[in-house]
Amino acid sequence: MNLNTNPKPRILLHLICMVTIVGTLTACTRNAQDPPTNIASSSHTTSSSIVDDVKPFQPEELPDLLLQGKNETVHQQFNTQFKQQVSLKDMEQLSAFHEGVQSYTLKSTMKLSGSTNYIWTDEQVKKGIQAVFDPEGRISGLLLVPLETFPETDVKKTDTTFALPFHGEWFTFWGGTNVLVNYHYEHPSQRYAYDFVQQKDGSSYQGDATKLSSYYAFGQPILASAPGKVVELKNQITDNEPVGTMNEKEPAGNYVVIDHGNGEYSIYAHLQKGSVKVKVGDQVQAGDILGLCGNSGNSSEPHLHFQVSNGVNLFESKSIRIQFENNADYIQGTTIKAP
The missing domain is CATH 2.70.70.10 (Glucose Permease (Domain IIA))
Known part of the structure; x- marks a missing residue:
């Protein structure tokens, strides 16, 4: 719950796309002009089986693959609808997001409606990755976002x-x-x-x-x-x-x-x-x-x-x-x- 009267998603510079997660709590603030959460949404995606001749990677491998620039490997594991929304070219344009990052650390894992939501941040908590893997291991949502902290x-x-x-x-x-x-x-x-x-x-x-x-x-x-x-x-x-x-x-x-x-x-x-x-x-x-x-x-x-x-x-x-x-x-x- 965020006490926003009307939480609305916004797309940031390095945002790819994000599925709507069924069950996500939304809630409360008094001011409709308050800044919304840094998550954009698309309609809920449907999964498809991973191609037989391609060995799927595990969710914990995703940050390293992105850091290594293996965008094609990552894109290949998008589910069908997400592939239609985000092209390999889109992925390659976002490679600069990871400049200066040595590694990402897993911060949260949460199961929701059969899918699993993962969140990683870099060492300085300046950049974050959020990914949703569906029950078949396909990526149905991916978010790259700069983070602001208040130490x-x-x-x-x-x-x-x-x-x-x-x-x-x-x-x-x-x-x-x-x-x-x-x-x-x-x-x-x-x-x-x-x-x-x-x-x-x-x-x-x-x-x-x-x-x-x-x-x-x-x-x-x-x-x-x-x-x-x-x-x-x-x-x-x-x-x-x-x-x-x-x-x-x-x-x-x-x-x-x-x-x-x-x-x-x-x-x-x-x-x-x-x-x-x-x-x-x-x-x-x-x-x-x-x-x-x-x-x-x-x-x-x-x-x-x-x-x-x-x-x-x-x-x-x-x-x-x-x-x-x-x-x-x-x-x-x-x-x-x-x-």
Whole structure:
């Protein structure tokens, strides 16, 4: 979830193309003029079998092949529709993107709707590669993008130590310190926010994808992550159903804001309508139930948006990187097993 009222893809200089990933979380900010995420989309691609006389390369080999200029090898493993969209000549024109890069490091792997999404960055986290491999090993999407980082704020974590805001097993859909692994990162107000879902076998739901009851996260208890005072909340926003519709007028949906007394405010957004159990002025302890995970606001499916800011107002404050217990760090693709 990025609190954008209308997230729209944009194409950068070194962007090839990117498939739409079914299940990608989109969500919330107040300002429609906020810069959109650095991902362009095409329609979902269909796979085809890899040619029998060509040995396919493994996903982990892709960055080295690109660095070596073996564009024909890479292009040969595009699936049929992606080959029609991106020619070998297009690939060759992008070779200059890798100038100055010695190697790329894998940062995130995430299974989505049968395909697998991979993200690599260079040593300086100045350039990134995102690739989607379909179930047959074909490349159905590829993105090369320059990355902007904010090292001064990346290293500054909260004074408060936070526990996880839930029990059980959850999945980090967005989280980390570059825009490829964390859709929020380019927005100062949400730079270090997380989006958490629950998954089983790589899917966040079972059954009818349009129904809230199909989603594992929907209705799960959301907990206070540290002691503090409830200073703001909302509880009357209807959850979006059918799933996929979003409420841009109420970006955060139902939410709770807790003041931890040191200029740090934890925010829990997209809660289920009517589920908030605390009142403004209540003192809470870590582990107290605040409400239930929902799909209210500018949310594309049930999930928890969790962040810490330096002020009460989510949209006018700046996000602070969270100091979790045991110095834990959660990046996109991380499965969390909370007590």
